[in-house]
Amino acid sequence: MLTLERAKVDLKELKNLMKGKVELNHSMAPYTTYHLGGNAAAFVEPQNVEDLAELLRCLTHGEVPYLILGGGSNVLFADEGFQGVVIRLGRSFQGLHIEGDRVRAKAGTQLVTVLTKAREAGLGGVEFFAGIPGTIGGAVVGNAGAKKAWIGPTVEELTVVTPHGEVKQLKKADYTYGYRHSSLKHSGKVLVEAVLKLKKEPKAEIEKKVKEYFKVRRGKQPKTEKNAGSVFKNPEGNFAGRLTESAGLKGFKVGGARVSEIHANFIINEGTATAHDVVAVMREIQKRVWAEYQIKLEPEILPLGDWDWDEIKDVFWNWKGR
Ligand SMILES: Cc1cc2nc3c(=O)[nH]c(=O)nc-3n(C[C@H](O)[C@H](O)[C@H](O)COP(=O)(O)OP(=O)(O)OC[C@H]3O[C@@H](n4cnc5c(N)ncnc54)[C@H](O)[C@@H]3O)c2cc1C
Numbered sequence: 001m002l003t004l005e006r007a008k009v010d011l012k013e014l015k016n017l018m019k020g021k022v023e024l025n026h027s028m029a030p031y032t033t034y035h036l037g038g039n040a041a042a043f044v045e046p047q048n049v050e051d052l053a054e055l056l057r058c059l060t061h062g063e064v065p066y067l068i069l070g071g072g073s074n075v076l077f078a079d080e081g082f083q084g085v086v087i088r089l090g091r092s093f094q095g096l097h098i099e100g101d102r103v104r105a106k107a108g109t110q111l112v113t114v115l116t117k118a119r120e121a122g123l124g125g126v127e128f129f130a131g132i133p134g135t136i137g138g139a140v141v142g143n144a145g146a147k148k149a150w151i152g153p154t155v156e157e158l159t160v161v162t163p164h165g166e167v168k169q170l171k172k173a174d175y176t177y178g179y180r181h182s183s184l185k186h187s188g189k190v191l192v193e194a195v196l197k198l199k200k201e202p203k204a205e206i207e208k209k210v211k212e213y214f215k216v217r218r219g220k221q222p223k224t225e226k227n228a229g230s231v232f233k234n235p236e237g238n239f240a241g242r243l244t245e246s247a248g249l250k251g252f253k254v255g256g257a258r259v260s261e262i263h264a265n266f267i268i269n270e271g272t273a274t275a276h277d278v279v280a281v282m283r284e285i286q287k288r289v290w291a292e293y294q295i296k297l298e299p300e301i302l303p304l305g306d307w308d309w310d311e312i313k314d315v316f317w318n319w320k321g322r
Pocket residue numbers: 033067068069070071072073074075089107108131132133134135136137138139140141142143144145146189190191192221227228229230302
């Protein structure tokens with residue numbers, strides 16, 4: 001029988017509780033762009049909002065830990081896995097409607113799909129999605145952006161399910177955001193739908209901006225290797241990649257994890273990396289950048305799952321998700 005030390009629920013019961021997909025003792029690696037991470041005690045894909053709400057009610061009542069996964073493109077999942085439930089918003093949480101100058105998108109919709117539909121409708125404001133993997137859910141929660149553009153200012157309305165299974169509408173004023181941060185982060189709420197307010201713009205202008213964003217990325221970011229984007233946030237007035245490169249760390253490697261030669265703020269999984277290898281590379285970068293420039297780099301990627309906190313708290317010093 002699969003039970004959890006910290007919880008009072010037998011996870012096998014999830015199969016009776018839910019209409020959606022339930023897998024027990026399931027590898028998380030295929031669901032992250034790093035292709036890393038151990039097994040989750042349970043992995044579920046709810047079929048609809050009601051299914052999700054019922055699940056959250058039950059998990060919260062039973063004190064079962066849970067976490068949400070979107071496209072898994074901004075996370076470092078622990079090699080030790082997760083003694084809890086990983087909730088992924090799968091196909092039934094994908095799709096969007098254009099309503100005048102607004103896009104109403106389910107949280108599991110890929111950013112590229114939103115970008116494609118918005119540009120077809122002559123709606124500008126999300127051109128910076130070009131080249132960012134992941135879902136609307138992950139983007140809104142982490143306030144994804146590129147250069148000086150963020151998703152935060154476009155958010156008009158959000159639908160979330162609370163840990164107690166209540167479906168709530170949040171207005172613009174209920175959602176605050178900063179650099180790769182928002183009020184939804186670490187809240188336990190699951191975002192299920194977002195309405196983004198965009199701007200009517202000539203299609204040619206939108207195309208031009210999209211091409212610019214793609215051009216900036218082309219050749220400057222690893223294309224085919226497994227990664228989770230920028231590992232560190234850019235410090236005020238500087239670039240984490242530039243600092244790492246000038247500290248001489250391009251190509252630096254621990255186990256199967258290596259600092260990309262193309263962009264030093266990307267760490268590559270060569271195929272055999274463990275999540276611990278990635279942390280070891282991050283630690284060395286922080287150490288060398290501090291020694292050379294007295295700048296304390298702050299991780300952008302998120303350590304999900306059952307990490308031994310004492311082992312990684314020096315690297316993820318900014319992490320509030322425990
Ligand atoms: C090649 C590459 C380039 C990238 N470039 C950029 C870039 O330019 N700018 C940028 O900002 N990011 C970039 N990223 C990082 C990443 O793609 C974005 O942060 C993206 O928005 C993460 O979305 P996701 O769905 O993959 O979220 P995940 O990685 O799955 O999750 C991220 C966090 O959000 C939470 N979450 C996800 N969905 C929900 C939900 N529905 N409700 C509640 N919580 C949720 C998760 O629990 C987790 O804490 C890049 C990544 C890669 C691999």
